Amino acid sequence: MDWKDLETHVTELPQGRVHYREAGSGETLLFIHGLFVHGGLWSKVVPALSERFRCVLPDLPLGAHAEAMNRDADLTPPGQARIIADYMASLDLRDVTIVANDTGGALTQIVLANHPERIKRVVLTNCDAYENFLPKAFWPFQALGWIPGATWLMVQSQRLRISRWASLWIVCREPTDDRLRRSFGAPSRRGDVRRDVNKVLRGIHSKHTKKAAESFGSFERPVLLAWGDKCWFFGKRYAERLAADFPNARIEPIPGAGTFVPMDRPDELARAVIDFCGD
Numbered sequence: 001m002d003w004k005d006l007e008t009h010v011t012e013l014p015q016g017r018v019h020y021r022e023a024g025s026g027e028t029l030l031f032i033h034g035l036f037v038h039g040g041l042w043s044k045v046v047p048a049l050s051e052r053f054r055c056v057l058p059d060l061p062l063g064a065h066a067e068a069m070n071r072d073a074d075l076t077p078p079g080q081a082r083i084i085a086d087y088m089a090s091l092d093l094r095d096v097t098i099v100a101n102d103t104g105g106a107l108t109q110i111v112l113a114n115h116p117e118r119i120k121r122v123v124l125t126n127c128d129a130y131e132n133f134l135p136k137a138f139w140p141f142q143a144l145g146w147i148p149g150a151t152w153l154m155v156q157s158q159r160l161r162i163s164r165w166a167s168l169w170i171v172c173r174e175p176t177d178d179r180l181r182r183s184f185g186a187p188s189r190r191g192d193v194r195r196d197v198n199k200v201l202r203g204i205h206s207k208h209t210k211k212a213a214e215s216f217g218s219f220e221r222p223v224l225l226a227w228g229d230k231c232w233f234f235g236k237r238y239a240e241r242l243a244a245d246f247p248n249a250r251i252e253p254i255p256g257a258g259t260f261v262p263m264d265r266p267d268e269l270a271r272a273v274i275d276f277c278g279d
Contacts, residue, residue, distance in 0.1 A: 011090045015083050016069030020058040024050030028093050031057045034102025038064040044266035049273060058087055061196050062103060068192035075196060076203030080107045085115035095120040097277060102259055106133050106209050112219050113212040121222040123273055125261040126234040129242060133209040135233040216245040223249035224276040226269055228257025
């Protein structure tokens with residue numbers, strides 16, 4: 001199954017239009033990606049999981065979305081969490097298992113704090129948490145959101161194959177398809193999407209993940225921490241802290257995976273999700 005072959009749907013939210021794809025039927029898995037990627041991040045995981053579950057893959061407004069949001073849309077982390085909640089409501093998704101990665105994991109933590117009503121269980125792969133949002137290595141990158149024209153220059157660099165490779169090499173241990181890499185960068189060539197990107201970058205701050213963490217103790221539904229052991233930015237200590245703070249959480253190591261667990265070890269992640277949902 002190629003994610004590009006899946007039909008694209010659009011749902012209208014108060015903040016703007018969100019594009020998404022879905023595959024399979026049954027209990028709902030909602031896949032939440034991070035910065036500068038889209039639902040295609042999960043393309044290697046969906047084939048195995050769509051045999052048992054309804055897999056829903058939104059393209060959230062995090063820099064690789066095809067259509068800009070409304071000018072007044074709140075794209076701060078709490079605003080993004082509201083978008084996820086409104087998206088679930090628009091599709092009437094209930095008893096949802098969220099599967100999240102990278103920045104999407106931080107947003108999911110805020111969803112659990114502010115909008116937990118539709119959530120049945122959660123799978124967090126390597127992701128931002130606590131004071132590590134964004135990791136220090138990305139602070140200079142985040143500053144681009146405040147410099148006029150800087151995101152345009154960054155986007156132009158992604159036209160080069162070597163730049164696309166380098167930008168994913170730091171988060172993905174395995175080779176990735178260049179067509180997928182190109183699709184991550186293409187939308188932000190548009191000025192209105194770059195406007196969204198700047199809003200997203202300016203809004204990121206660890207105060208949001210720290211505040212979300214204060215409510216972890218009240219989220220008693222199951223949480224799986226499917227954690228890659230080759231990640232440079234979100235090491236095992238973050239999985240251990242999350243496991244200690246959520247009342248009903250456990251860690252499932254994913255050997256050989258970097259930050260982008262669904263791209264590095266899709267089969268292992270799919271098995272972990274299947275086992276977790278069967279518990």
